[in-house]
Amino acid sequence: MAERTAVALYARISRDPNGDMLGVTRQLQDCRAEAERRGWTVAEEYVDDDTSAYSGKSRPAYERMLRDITDGLIDGVIVYRMDRLHRRPLELEHFADTCKAAGLTDVVSLQGEFDMGKSDGLFVARLMASVAAHESHVKSERIKRKFLQTAETGAPYMGGGHRPFGYRDDRMTPHEVEAAAFRDAAARVLAGETLYSVAGCMEAQEVTGTKGSKMTPSALRSLLLSPRNYGMRVHQGQIIGEGTWTPLISAEDGERLRLLLTDPKRRTNRAARRYLLSGMLICGKCGATMKSHPRNGVRRYGCGIQSTKHNPCKGTYIVAEPVEALIAEAVLVRLDSPELVGALTSTVDEDKVHAVGDEIASDQRRMDDLAAMFADGDISREEWKVARDRIEARMEANRKALARMTRRDAIEDYIGQGASLRDQWDSLNLSKQVPIIKAVIESVTIMPSRASGMQRFDPSRVQPVWRL
Ligand SMILES: [Zn+2]
Known part of the structure; x- marks a missing residue:
C-alpha cells in the first residue's frame, strides 16, 4: 500500500432516527488507529457538528476539507463510515469529482476502502454509504453503542469476569492491600527494578491476582500497563476518557510506566539476545550446552531442550536472572583483581x-x-x-x-574498571555485556539442583571456568 503523508480524518456528529449518538471522539479514535495501522500520517482532523440543524449548509469543516483536497494539501481521506461523510447521494458524486480532479485516490472508511480513481470505486462507495445508513438499525450495533455510551460517561466496565486487581467489587473503591502492593510495584519498576524481581517479591508477600493466580512477571507487566489503574476508561482496547473511579497512581506515572515497559529498545534487546550467558552454560550432569527455556514468563536455562533420543538428560535447569547477576558480579570483581592483570601479561x-x-x-x-x-x-x-x-x-x-x-580487544577498556562498570552494568545492553563476560570466562558449569521442583537460587551450583 502506498505511503500517505497528508491524510485527512473526517468525523461528524449527527442525530440519527434512533436518537442514538455516535461519539465524535470514538469516530476520531478509530480513524486515527486506522491511519496508524496503515502507517499514514494525519495532516488534519475535520470535525462537523450538525446535531442542531438539518440544513445542507452547516458543514464548514467538510467544505474546508474539500478546498484542501482541491489545493492538493491532502493525499488521502479516512472516515468512520461513509454515512458520516455524506448525507445525500449528490454530495457523494460531488466529492468523487473533487477527488478525481485533485488526483486523490485513497478514500478509506472503516468498513473498507475504495479507489476513487477507478470506475468501480464510486460504485463501492455508494454501496457502502447505503449499507451504512441501514446499519444503525441492526440490534447488535445498538448494544455495542450502549456499552460505548456507558464507557463515555466514565463508569467502570461491569461486564463479565472478575473485579480488576486493586479494586473492590464495585470496581470504584481501591482494595487497600492490593492498591498498596500495586503502588509499591509501580514505584519499584519506575526506579529501575526488573519485573522479575518485583513479581518475585509480590509472590513472597503472597499477593496474587484476583482469582488467586500467581503474580508472574508477565502478569505484573500487563497490570502495570493497564490504563484503568491511572484512571483511564478503556473501551475495546482504546482509551476513551477519564474514569469515575479513584486512580491508584497518577496519570504521569502511568504514562512513564507505559513508555518504560513498551520501549522498543528494551524489547529489541530482549528479542535479539535476551540471554546474557547463552552458549556459555554447561550442564553439570551430561556436559551439553544449556539453552534458553523460559517457563511461565520466567527466563531459565535448561539442558536437553532440543533433546534427541541420544541425549534425554533434561536434568538441569536454572533461573536466568540470579545466575546472570552472579556471573556478572564475578566478572566485575575479576576485572579489578591482581590475578587478572597478571594473567593478561603472562599469556x-x-x-x-x-x-x-x-x-x-x-x-x-x-x-x-x-x-x-x-x-x-x-x-x-x-x-x-x-x-x-x-x-x-x-x-x-x-x-x-x-x-x-x-586478548585485550574486548576488555582493554575495562581492566581495573570493575567498580565503575558495576554502576553502569544494567544500562549496558547485551552486545556490550557479552564480550566483557566472554573475555574473562570460558564457560560456566551448572550442577544439578539437590532438591526437585522450584526452589531458592543456590550459588554453589554455579562453577565458572575462568579464561583469564
Ligand atoms: Zn544435561
Missing part, C-alpha cells in the same frame, strides 16, 4: 607483541612521510592514495593481530 609473547608494535609504528611514520611528499609535490594525489590504502590495510591487520595476541 602474551612479549617479543611478538613488540615486533608487531614496531611494525605499526613504522607504518605510521611511512604515512607521515607520504603526506609530506604529496604536500611537496613529489608524488601525485593518485600515487599518494594508492600507497596510503596499502599501508592503512596493513596497519589495520597488525592492530587486530596485536589485539588477538593480548
Whole structure:
C-alpha cells in the first residue's frame, strides 16, 4: 500500500432516527488507529457538528476539507463510515469529482476502502454509504453503542469476569492491600527494578491476582500497563476518557510506566539476545550446552531442550536472572583483581607483541612521510592514495593481530574498571555485556539442583571456568 503523508480524518456528529449518538471522539479514535495501522500520517482532523440543524449548509469543516483536497494539501481521506461523510447521494458524486480532479485516490472508511480513481470505486462507495445508513438499525450495533455510551460517561466496565486487581467489587473503591502492593510495584519498576524481581517479591508477600493466580512477571507487566489503574476508561482496547473511579497512581506515572515497559529498545534487546550467558552454560550432569527455556514468563536455562533420543538428560535447569547477576558480579570483581592483570601479561609473547608494535609504528611514520611528499609535490594525489590504502590495510591487520595476541580487544577498556562498570552494568545492553563476560570466562558449569521442583537460587551450583 502506498505511503500517505497528508491524510485527512473526517468525523461528524449527527442525530440519527434512533436518537442514538455516535461519539465524535470514538469516530476520531478509530480513524486515527486506522491511519496508524496503515502507517499514514494525519495532516488534519475535520470535525462537523450538525446535531442542531438539518440544513445542507452547516458543514464548514467538510467544505474546508474539500478546498484542501482541491489545493492538493491532502493525499488521502479516512472516515468512520461513509454515512458520516455524506448525507445525500449528490454530495457523494460531488466529492468523487473533487477527488478525481485533485488526483486523490485513497478514500478509506472503516468498513473498507475504495479507489476513487477507478470506475468501480464510486460504485463501492455508494454501496457502502447505503449499507451504512441501514446499519444503525441492526440490534447488535445498538448494544455495542450502549456499552460505548456507558464507557463515555466514565463508569467502570461491569461486564463479565472478575473485579480488576486493586479494586473492590464495585470496581470504584481501591482494595487497600492490593492498591498498596500495586503502588509499591509501580514505584519499584519506575526506579529501575526488573519485573522479575518485583513479581518475585509480590509472590513472597503472597499477593496474587484476583482469582488467586500467581503474580508472574508477565502478569505484573500487563497490570502495570493497564490504563484503568491511572484512571483511564478503556473501551475495546482504546482509551476513551477519564474514569469515575479513584486512580491508584497518577496519570504521569502511568504514562512513564507505559513508555518504560513498551520501549522498543528494551524489547529489541530482549528479542535479539535476551540471554546474557547463552552458549556459555554447561550442564553439570551430561556436559551439553544449556539453552534458553523460559517457563511461565520466567527466563531459565535448561539442558536437553532440543533433546534427541541420544541425549534425554533434561536434568538441569536454572533461573536466568540470579545466575546472570552472579556471573556478572564475578566478572566485575575479576576485572579489578591482581590475578587478572597478571594473567593478561603472562599469556602474551612479549617479543611478538613488540615486533608487531614496531611494525605499526613504522607504518605510521611511512604515512607521515607520504603526506609530506604529496604536500611537496613529489608524488601525485593518485600515487599518494594508492600507497596510503596499502599501508592503512596493513596497519589495520597488525592492530587486530596485536589485539588477538593480548586478548585485550574486548576488555582493554575495562581492566581495573570493575567498580565503575558495576554502576553502569544494567544500562549496558547485551552486545556490550557479552564480550566483557566472554573475555574473562570460558564457560560456566551448572550442577544439578539437590532438591526437585522450584526452589531458592543456590550459588554453589554455579562453577565458572575462568579464561583469564
Ligand atoms: Zn544435561
